[in-house]
Amino acid sequence: MEKNYYKILEIDKNASPEIIKKAYTTLAKKYHPDLQDESVKHIYEEKLKLINEAYEVLSNEEKRKQYDLELARKEPNTENLLNENVNNISNEYQEELLRQQQLEYQRQVQQTKEKAYYDAYIQDLKNRGYKIRYKKTFSDYVKNFIALTCTIFILFLLWQLPFVKKFFISMYNENPVLKAIVDLFHNFFISLFNNIN
Numbered sequence: 001m002e003k004n005y006y007k008i009l010e011i012d013k014n015a016s017p018e019i020i021k022k023a024y025t026t027l028a029k030k031y032h033p034d035l036q037d038e039s040v041k042h043i044y045e046e047k048l049k050l051i052n053e054a055y056e057v058l059s060n061e062e063k064r065k066q067y068d069l070e071l072a073r074k075e076p077n078t079e080n081l082l083n084e085n086v087n088n089i090s091n092e093y094q095e096e097l098l099r100q101q102q103l104e105y106q107r108q109v110q111q112t113k114e115k116a117y118y119d120a121y122i123q124d125l126k127n128r129g130y131k132i133r134y135k136k137t138f139s140d141y142v143k144n145f146i147a148l149t150c151t152i153f154i155l156f157l158l159w160q161l162p163f164v165k166k167f168f169i170s171m172y173n174e175n176p177v178l179k180a181i182v183d184l185f186h187n188f189f190i191s192l193f194n195n196i197n
Contacts, residue, residue, distance in 0.1 A: 005054035005067065013068070017059065024055040040096050 033044040
């Protein structure tokens with residue numbers, strides 16, 4: 001026998017069935033694989049298997065008696081091996097977390113370097129007198145379209161107000177330059193629509 005179920009459940013050898021059950025539920029929640037990071041889930045699956053196995057034996061009176069007899073005959077060295085296995089699982093988890101943190105840190109450093117180089121390059125171009133033009137993305141066009149639509153809608157709503165409509169009509173009638181410009185655009189669009197039809 002190479003497993004000490006009492007140590008796995010973190011209880012005393014004289015623990016009552018109630019304490020065994022309580023220890024099992026606490027550890028099952030603590031080490032449940034679904035509550036762990038995806039990268040170390042397999043480690044916790046193994047840990048949970050050991051916890052379930054220990055509870056199955058220690059919660060059954062007959063199996064527990066048999067286990068206690070075998071445990072009494074067990075050599076002390078195998079208990080140390082179990083402790084080493086549990087420590088190895090903890091060490092593997094800590095090493096995996098450390099490795100992930102290092103990778104994340106390296107990724108952030110790389111992104112910061114790339115951004116700094118890019119910003120310095122753009123600044124250098126500006127210092128040399130170049131004008132920087134950024135290529136518009138699809139989202140830029142969508143934002144512009146939404147802004148234009150909102151502006152037209154707001155102007156349409158304002159045009160529906162009688163005092164606003166009256167103000168623009170009086171301005172059109174009283175200003176000959178504005179009247180000429182509006183008439184020019186009006187005639188242009190009418191002729192354009194007539195040519196299309």
